[in-house]
Amino acid sequence: MLVKRLEKSFYRRDTKLVAKELLGKILYRKTEYGEILSKIVETEAYLSCNDESSHSYIGKTKRNSAMFEEGGIVYVYNIYGMYQCLNIVTSTENKGEAVLIRAVEPISGIEIISNYRKVKKEKDLTNGPSKLCQALNITIEDNFQDLITSSNIFLMNTNNKEILDVVTTTRVGITKSVDLPLRFYIKGNKFVSKR
DNA sequence: TTATGGATCTTCT
DNA sequence: GAAGATCCATAAA
Numbered sequence A: 001m002l003v004k005r006l007e008k009s010f011y012r013r014d015t016k017l018v019a020k021e022l023l024g025k026i027l028y029r030k031t032e033y034g035e036i037l038s039k040i041v042e043t044e045a046y047l048s049c050n051d052e053s054s055h056s057y058i059g060k061t062k063r064n065s066a067m068f069e070e071g072g073i074v075y076v077y078n079i080y081g082m083y084q085c086l087n088i089v090t091s092t093e094n095k096g097e098a099v100l101i102r103a104v105e106p107i108s109g110i111e112i113i114s115n116y117r118k119v120k121k122e123k124d125l126t127n128g129p130s131k132l133c134q135a136l137n138i139t140i141e142d143n144f145q146d147l148i149t150s151s152n153i154f155l156m157n158t159n160n161k162e163i164l165d166v167v168t169t170t171r172v173g174i175t176k177s178v179d180l181p182l183r184f185y186i187k188g189n190k191f192v193s194k195r
Numbered sequence B: 001t002t003a004t005g006g007a008t009c010t011t012c013t
Numbered sequence C: 001g002a003a004g005a006t007c008c009a010t011a012a013a
Helices: A015-021 A110-116 A129-135
Strands: A002-005 A026-031 A034-046 A074-079 A083-090 A097-108 A153-158 A166-169 A183-186
Touching: A015 A034, A015 A083, A015 A097, A026 A097, A034 A110, A083 A129, A097 A110, A097 A129, A097 A183, A110 A129
Parallel strands: none
Antiparallel strands: A002 A153, A026 A034, A026 A153, A034 A097, A034 A183, A074 A083, A083 A097, A166 A183
16 A cells, blocks of 8 residues: 655645645654554645745744754644644745644554544544644654654655545634635545534 | 633743 | 634533
8 A cells, every 4th residue: 555755855845735735645653652654634734925824924933943944844833832733844945834734534553543542533533733643642852853764753655546636725723814725635534624 | 513711831022 | 921723621502
């Protein structure tokens, strides 16, 4: 099923395009209890120009500095005091663009996920940006990890030839630049956080 | 099924 | 000092 790890050139392209093409890709995660595989089903693009809700809009700070690395670097931040969100940096160094991973579908290692996240319904394991960080044990410690070289977290292609039915819509949970069509998800997938 | 408020804390003004 | 790229429990309808 799995083909190979995504290369640096995949990430160093237009952020909206990368956000869309990340759908269906496999996220590999190694934990102290074993390996977890999941499929990305929902993403959001955050840009450097005319995007007031992007963390990079105010310029480079201590918090968002990973976002200014080159494409293929992981950007994790703390939010609301108790949660984390996982982003994939895109484009070139100092650009300040990234893709928020909003939801994934568990493929294997579900027992491990269930160890990190106790919920009644399976779909609640990973159907939100902070839920999937809990499920995969992704923390601020993973900020600046390199998806090209890391053995703990990276992305893979599949040899699945099916054409994904992608929905493009507005982003969730923000108060500025709310009308930009920068959210993408796989139509009909039950792990998508919101319709 | 949808709406609402509380939890909680780091970062930046 | 206030604001969050959220989640969950509880209440209402």
